[in-house]
Amino acid sequence: MTSRLVAQIIKELLSLLRDPKSRLTLVGPPLMQLFIFSFAITLDVTNVSLAVLNEDSGRWSRELIHRLEGARFVGSLIAVDRPEDLAGMIDRREIIAAIRFPDDFSRNVGAGRQAVAQVILDGRRANSSQITFAYLNSIASQMSSELAQAAGGHRPEIAVRHWFNPNLIYRWFVVPSLSGILSMMISLLVTALSIARERELGTFDQLLVSPTRPLEIVVGKTLPALILGSLLGSVMITAGVFAFRIPFTGSLLWLIASLLLFILSVVGIGLMISSVCQTQQQAILGTFTVAVPIVLISGFTTPIENMPDWLQWIACASPLKYYLIIVRGTFLKALPPADIFANAWPMALIALVTLSAAIAIVRQRLQ
Numbered sequence: 445m446t447s448r449l450v451a452q453i454i455k456e457l458l459s460l461l462r463d464p465k466s467r468l469t470l471v472g473p474p475l476m477q478l479f480i481f482s483f484a485i486t487l488d489v490t491n492v493s494l495a496v497l498n499e500d501s502g503r504w505s506r507e508l509i510h511r512l513e514g515a516r517f518v519g520s521l522i523a524v525d526r527p528e529d530l531a532g533m534i535d536r537r538e539i540i541a542a543i544r545f546p547d548d549f550s551r552n553v554g555a556g557r558q559a560v561a562q563v564i565l566d567g568r569r570a571n572s573s574q575i576t577f578a579y580l581n582s583i584a585s586q587m588s589s590e591l592a593q594a595a596g597g598h599r600p601e602i603a604v605r606h607w608f609n610p611n612l613i614y615r616w617f618v619v620p621s622l623s624g625i626l627s628m629m630i631s632l633l634v635t636a637l638s639i640a641r642e643r644e645l646g647t648f649d650q651l652l653v654s655p656t657r658p659l660e661i662v663v664g665k666t667l668p669a670l671i672l673g674s675l676l677g678s679v680m681i682t683a684g685v686f687a688f689r690i691p692f693t694g695s696l697l698w699l700i701a702s703l704l705l706f707i708l709s710v711v712g713i714g715l716m717i718s719s720v721c722q723t724q725q726q727a728i729l730g731t732f733t734v735a736v737p738i739v740l741i742s743g744f745t746t747p748i749e750n751m752p753d754w755l756q757w758i759a760c761a762s763p764l765k766y767y768l769i770i771v772r773g774t775f776l777k778a779l780p781p782a783d784i785f786a787n788a789w790p791m792a793l794i795a796l797v798t799l800s801a802a803i804a805i806v807r808q809r810l811q
Contacts, residue, residue: 452664456638457671470634470672474626478680481622482688486614489575491519495533495542498523502550504559508587512543517579530564540566541576553591608776619688620771621744623680627703628710628738628764631673633731635714638665639806640727658807662799665718666711673707674700684775694774698784702770702791709763709791712798719805738762743769763791 494512498505513521522539524530530542544562552559563580565573609616639661678700684690717730741748741755742764748756759765766787773779 449660449664452660453667456664456668470630471676474630474676475679475683477626478619478622478683479687482615482619485618485622488614489572489579490517492517492541492572492576493520493522493539494518494576495522495524495530495539497525497527497530497542497544499547500545500549500551502554504550504553504587505545505561508545508561508584511583511587512580515579515583517576534564534566537566537568540569540573541580543580615688616690616776617772619684619690620681620775621768623677623684624706624764624767624771625739625742625744627673627677627680627707629731629735630676631669631707631710632714632717632735633728634672635665635669635711636717636721636727636731637724638669639715639718640721640724643721644723658803661806662715662803665715666708666799669711669714670704670707673710674704677703677707681771690775692775693778695778695781698779698781699771699774702767702774702784702788705788705791705795706763706767709795709798712795712802713763715802716798716805719802738764741765760790761794763794766791 496509496512498509509521512518522533524533524542527544530544533539534542542564544564546560546562549559549561561584563577565577567573681699681703685692713734714731717734718727721727721730739745741751741759742762743759744764748759748765751759769787770779770784773783
């Protein structure tokens with residue numbers, strides 16, 4: 445059994461690595477995607493264009509406009525003369541927000557009354573516009589606080605401190621997550637193509653007349669993908685530490701063990717896809733059909749708690765959900781072993797179920 449299994453593993457590795465194009469495909473695109481996505485995937489809003497309609501000629505509207513001009517998130521501040529111009533610029537997507545100061549704005553500020561400026565946001569870019577509004581509100585609140593103190597009043601303030609990521613650097617969140625997503629995609633694709641490739645080339649029929657058992661076939665397909673996926677994930681974790689300078693505060697051994705378990709659960713899903721597909725084209729389509737929902741419900745882009753209850757239950761079947769918790773926590777807050785284990789055992793259960801199902805399907809095919 446050992447010799448047959450070793451021969452099966454060597455055959456799989458040779459089929460993946462002997463072609464220079466295949467080697468480049470396995471290593472080059474994931475690393476390129478890591479560096480591109482790390483800068484492209486961000487919720488930070490910078491270099492925005494704003495329009496200002498100032499119907500007030502007083503001091504305080506000019507002061508607020510001056511502060512907007514110096515804000516780091518503002519790329520350009522466009523002055524307009526008519527309300528119709530604001531609507532047209534938003535309609536043409538030339539600006540993301542418009543600010544309109546009424547003619548009594550400075551007078552109300554000077555008299556200590558409430559002064560209201562209208563902010564019009566482009567709802568087609570809902571997330572960016574809401575972040576922009578938060579920035580604008582922060583500038584207005586700061587000026588209001590200074591005015592209250594200058595008048596001898598006191599305005600209560602809240603001191604905010606961000607734990608684990610004090611400067612809110614978004615790459616500290618994105619890069620560890622991408623190390624799991626991209627290694628999952630490669631492992632899933634390599635595994636899904638394994639049995640489908642055998643069928644398409646006709647070599648799967650040789651397994652029918654060989655003494656190879658279904659368990660040996662599954663193990664022989666699992667280990668090469670497990671090795672490649674784990675190596676790729678380790679390279680991305682290393683890039684996160686040394687290339688992106690993300691602080692690593694947890695245990696490297698626990699993270700590597702979790703990575704192996706995660707890749708094993710992904711390989712089980714890939715083998716299930718491969719065992720039911722007849723061609724490599726079907727396997728590729730099946731991979732993306734499964735991978736996209738896994739990423740969407742993993743909590744990478746939106747919190748799982750914000751999803752409907754029925755979708756939260758489905759998310760429990762996503763191994764990526766648990767690995768993202770482990771890799772982010774290990775990087776930024778030294779996730780304790782108890783929390784790692786709490787998220788590791790569901791991945792082990794997923795791997796057990798998917799690999800057992802793959803073995804059952806392969807056994808049925810070999811009969």
